[in-house]
Amino acid sequence: MRKPNKGDKYRHFKGIILTVLEIAKHSETLEEMVVYEHDGEIWVRPMDLFLSKVDHDKYPDIKQEYRFELIEEGNND
Numbered sequence: 001m002r003k004p005n006k007g008d009k010y011r012h013f014k015g016i017i018l019t020v021l022e023i024a025k026h027s028e029t030l031e032e033m034v035v036y037e038h039d040g041e042i043w044v045r046p047m048d049l050f051l052s053k054v055d056h057d058k059y060p061d062i063k064q065e066y067r068f069e070l071i072e073e074g075n076n077d
Helices: none
Strands: 009-012 017-025 032-038 041-046 068-072
Touching: 017 041
Parallel strands: none
Antiparallel strands: 009 017, 009 068, 017 032, 032 041
């Protein structure tokens, strides 16, 4: 799975649509974080969790493979 880029739009497996604002680094661990906007709020999630697969044991009715799936590529100018 490709890493998200600024401006990309993703669908969360529960249906929300979000826009990636930035890729950031945690100041202590240097872990990559995805900064995104949904419904006027700013959120951050570790890259590993953003790219993780849906837990189908916990959510057996979900058809989406990944927690967040790309639906539109942003403008990477």
